[in-house]
Amino acid sequence: MSESLFDTTCNARDTLYASIGEVEPDVIAHIINPAFMGGPAWPTLRQAFSIIHRGESTIVISNGLADPFDDVEEQNSGFGIEVYAETKEPIEGNISDSSLFKLVYATAQQAAHSGQMAEFVRQYGVITMELYADDCGLHEFQNENGMVGVMIGIDHPDLPKRVDFPGGEVILASVQVLTPGELEYVVEARAEGRNALHRKFKDSELYHFLTKNRASLVAAEP
Numbered sequence: 001m002s003e004s005l006f007d008t009t010c011n012a013r014d015t016l017y018a019s020i021g022e023v024e025p026d027v028i029a030h031i032i033n034p035a036f037m038g039g040p041a042w043p044t045l046r047q048a049f050s051i052i053h054r055g056e057s058t059i060v061i062s063n064g065l066a067d068p069f070d071d072v073e074e075q076n077s078g079f080g081i082e083v084y085a086e087t088k089e090p091i092e093g094n095i096s097d098s099s100l101f102k103l104v105y106a107t108a109q110q111a112a113h114s115g116q117m118a119e120f121v122r123q124y125g126v127i128t129m130e131l132y133a134d135d136c137g138l139h140e141f142q143n144e145n146g147m148v149g150v151m152i153g154i155d156h157p158d159l160p161k162r163v164d165f166p167g168g169e170v171i172l173a174s175v176q177v178l179t180p181g182e183l184e185y186v187v188e189a190r191a192e193g194r195n196a197l198h199r200k201f202k203d204s205e206l207y208h209f210l211t212k213n214r215a216s217l218v219a220a221e222p
Contacts, residue, residue: 005068005075006044008166013066013082015174016163021054025064028096029085040112043067043078049104051095057209060101062108066170077167080118083107083152085175087210099137100210106135107175109151118171122162123155126198128152128178128186138211141177149183151176151194154201154208172173176201179216 016024029046034040034047044067049185052059059086068078085104095101111117111127120127128151135144143150155161163170169177178186178197186193202216 011036012165024051043069057088060104068167075167077165077170081171081175082137102137106131121171126153142182156207176208181216185218
């Protein structure tokens, strides 16, 4: 990896994040890199998360998934994705202890583990997956198996989804939590269900905004 590509990538990301809202100067990062403890490695091993305040909203967004790989000489944008979650609800205590951060962290680690999340979002528009409720701290959304469904890549009229970085296109992917009924719906209806639920998120103007105890957008749940 060329040092200049890394520097220009960081500058491009900083500019992008600043265009979204007010970025806190300090990132959230681990004292010991999770990759050294069995977790998936990020492109330059650097694993960080930025906090952006956008009006009344708080955004937690990964900062490093789109770093260029340190062992690749060709132009690249790492995994080609950065993932984020946003809420308009107040956050009590440290953001690093919040379910908002835990959700982004768990999704980002899955993106690093897979390496193909950007391509899947690019191909299908949105994708869904399941996370352990204990990992993302959203137990009120868990199903009977202790899993929480998420939809990744919901479109929003005010935020970009595809951005140009020095090393190539990067997907800026939102993460929305699904109710157990919504998760069951997309599991059963597959692509048709994903697309229908995506439209519901947009038509309802809920988009990717996280709202605890929200009503399901599919058939009534017990």
